[in-house]
Amino acid sequence: MNDTIQRKLHIALRINWFCYIGLLVLFVVRNLFVEGGSLSLWLIQTVPLLLVLPGLIKQRYRSYLWLCFILLLYITTSIVDVMMPTRGWEDGLMMVLSLILFFSAMMSSRWHRMQ
Template structure:
């Protein structure tokens, strides 16, 4: 195995974890500390992401693919919210994090299965 694909996989997994944890922290801050948030909404936002957590911890590429399917919902919702006037910074941050996580998860899965 050459070093270049292995390096891509390592960098991809790091970026995946950074964005995944960033989304979890964003949802926590958004719903638990800012006005207008609720614990019910926080649970609704976090539970789909937690479904793939065991596979992500084990490093399965199939979990990355399922994460991509789940992230499509977050991306669609974030795009709609970003385009609405008067929305907060949270929607833009969610869009950036979810798009980055989607692309890095997709590419990491591809690089990992190619090895």
């Protein structure tokens, strides 16, 4: 049983990092390289994610829980943006990355505690 938990945790951690970095790259592209973006909006979007980065690097399960709480804001915002008539592909990508990161962070936290 412990071997399967280790394997699941390893996969979930890879998904976490992929989606986490994906969100940060999306915010950089959306705000710094696309017309209509701003540096202040980029800071507002990235600082909450960067707050939990030290704990994620140290693989503390509480950081994954805090990441889930922070991601609720991103999920809510992206769902509202996806439903707007002026939506773009970035809104859908943000929603997908946020949801996948939320579920994988939640399961990573659980599997960390089961070890």
